[in-house]
Amino acid sequence: MRTWQIKKTASHGYAIAPVYVVREQSVAPDNRTITDDEKEGELQRFQDAVAKAREELLPLAAKNEIFAAHHTLAGDIALYESVAGKIQSEHLNAEAALMQTSDEYVLLFESMADEYMRERAADMRDVAKRLLYALKGIDDNPFAAMRSPGIIVARDLTPSDTAKMDFSLVAGFITEEGGVTSHVSIIAKNEGIPCLVGAGPLLDEVRTGQMAVLDAENGYFYLEPEASLLEDYRKKAESLWQEKERIEQLGHLPSETTDGHRFRICANVGSPSDIRHALRYQIEGVGLFRTEFLYMENDHFPTEEEQFSAYKEAVSLLDGKELTIRTLDIGGDKGLDYFTFPKEENPFLGYRAVRLCLDRPDLFRVQLRAILRASAFGSIRIMYPMMISIEELLEANALLETCKDELRAGQIPFDEHIQTGIMVETPAAVLLADDLAAQADFFSIGTNDLTQYVLAVDRGNPKVAEKYNSFHPSVLRAIAHTIKAAHRHGIEAGMCGEFAGDEKAVGLLLGMGLDEFSMSANRAAYVKYQLRKESFEALQQLAQEALKKNTVRQVMELLEADKHNSEEL
Ligand code: PEP
Ligand code: MG
Numbered sequence: 160m161r162t163w164q165i166k167k168t169a170s171h172g173y174a175i176a177p178v179y180v181v182r183e184q185s186v187a188p189d190n191r192t193i194t195d196d197e198k199e200g201e202l203q204r205f206q207d208a209v210a211k212a213r214e215e216l217l218p219l220a221a222k223n224e225i226f227a228a229h230h231t232l233a234g235d236i237a238l239y240e241s242v243a244g245k246i247q248s249e250h251l252n253a254e255a256a257l258m259q260t261s262d263e264y265v266l267l268f269e270s271m272a273d274e275y276m277r278e279r280a281a282d283m284r285d286v287a288k289r290l291l292y293a294l295k296g297i298d299d300n301p302f303a304a305m306r307s308p309g310i311i312v313a314r315d316l317t318p319s320d321t322a323k324m325d326f327s328l329v330a331g332f333i334t335e336e337g338g339v340t341s342h343v344s345i346i347a348k349n350e351g352i353p354c355l356v357g358a359g360p361l362l363d364e365v366r367t368g369q370m371a372v373l374d375a376e377n378g379y380f381y382l383e384p385e386a387s388l389l390e391d392y393r394k395k396a397e398s399l400w401q402e403k404e405r406i407e408q409l410g411h412l413p414s415e416t417t418d419g420h421r422f423r424i425c426a427n428v429g430s431p432s433d434i435r436h437a438l439r440y441q442i443e444g445v446g447l448f449r450t451e452f453l454y455m456e457n458d459h460f461p462t463e464e465e466q467f468s469a470y471k472e473a474v475s476l477l478d479g480k481e482l483t484i485r486t487l488d489i490g491g492d493k494g495l496d497y498f499t500f501p502k503e504e505n506p507f508l509g510y511r512a513v514r515l516c517l518d519r520p521d522l523f524r525v526q527l528r529a530i531l532r533a534s535a536f537g538s539i540r541i542m543y544p545m546m547i548s549i550e551e552l553l554e555a556n557a558l559l560e561t562c563k564d565e566l567r568a569g570q571i572p573f574d575e576h577i578q579t580g581i582m583v584e585t586p587a588a589v590l591l592a593d594d595l596a597a598q599a600d601f602f603s604i605g606t607n608d609l610t611q612y613v614l615a616v617d618r619g620n621p622k623v624a625e626k627y628n629s630f631h632p633s634v635l636r637a638i639a640h641t642i643k644a645a646h647r648h649g650i651e652a653g654m655c656g657e658f659a660g661d662e663k664a665v666g667l668l669l670g671m672g673l674d675e676f677s678m679s680a681n682r683a684a685y686v687k688y689q690l691r692k693e694s695f696e697a698l699q700q701l702a703q704e705a706l707k708k709n710t711v712r713q714v715m716e717l718l719e720a721d722k723h724n725s726e727e728l
Pocket of ligand 1: 488604
């Protein structure tokens, strides 16, 4: 048996299952020169790769013009002749001939004056990558061989990886890299799958099929555990399950403290099916619908009809409960297979979220119209991410108004009183909170980003993970300031960052006056159960004390002491 201790728990629970190792596929072209005898074989390999790539692209091309262009490019005669020429006369293997040809095309496209033609360089890169995968026989779905439940071990997992997963087969996750707000962590929490992240070097130590225990309650990973340990964990998993069931059965009780102060417990979701799952936990609404999943799971920008049908389904499922739809928050660490982002030194400070949307009103309008149309079927609020200025809010709202005008002109119904709010997740928005509160209908504090921007600590970088801490006094003061500013202007302040579901934080946040806690649905019943035991008056005092502290350690000591006091009562 081997044991690892891992401090970062992204999602609690126990998993007892064989390991399923996900290794990154190397797509290095392995260039080499070939003999005359090998030429025929290389030409044939290239022809087969073209046929395979075009076959993959055909169904995509029918739905999306970018892939239609890729389908044409992959079969382009001039491209084929260039590759064949390099195989024949320069003695290059198919991979090398392809990559050289692709580089030449990219250079040519990039040097053209016409912007449309310059953008074709990205298409060439994509097609070359697809042909390279085909040549090397690489399957781009790393989960294709997963047939029974397993604990996934990976370096890290991107949104396009998790989009290919069948979650019913995932017993747990453990990743070498990533922080508690990384993509895989959020997915794990949403799905209620135990997950440890930032484990350090692991992939070279494990093999698919080895039995393992993932203890995401205490931060341990055991490989090939002894029979007695396995038995212990089976019992622990069973009793954790029973406790969870017991608390969930109390989910129907009102969200109020012992002295009658009300709060709201909502869910963070990424799709209508997440909402179905969330409703089992008696949530009071959706505080964050991450629409980027709709974009990431597709092979094209979802059309107005596609988005409308997803939002309409979501709001109908909620049956009168409020749905907060966050407009597209892409960029940073979230890419799209079908859109080329500029190469950036600092993507988290770059072309992302509402910046991208305002720069591409053609894309943004499609989403805004779809949301508006869905608002005729229930209670929807619109929330803009990554705001740093009043101008951005006004510009987004102005675009929304033009969409409303179009719908009115077409006699298409929507909610005339739809609310628009912002995520407060940048220091700029915190410092401007009073002014923004005068323009916005609500605030939702995004502590995942706010923590990284206030502390200047990358939320996904394992080297600085120890420093990423939302209990830092600066972050707590930023949160308290934002809530106060909201209340001064008569609007509500919610939170949809992971901190809103953190059992150590929720009492403190309620004491600061937070109105809405939006979190992974399977945390909802537990947080409500915990807050129902508290008195608001006592929590207000606790918050006041905590805001005077000036180190994380002092804050944590205060919270620990408070926990002991309430347990003794
Ligand atoms: C946040 O930043 O707190 C948030 C909820 O958004 P995301 O994690 O999607 O950036
Ligand atoms: Mg964010």
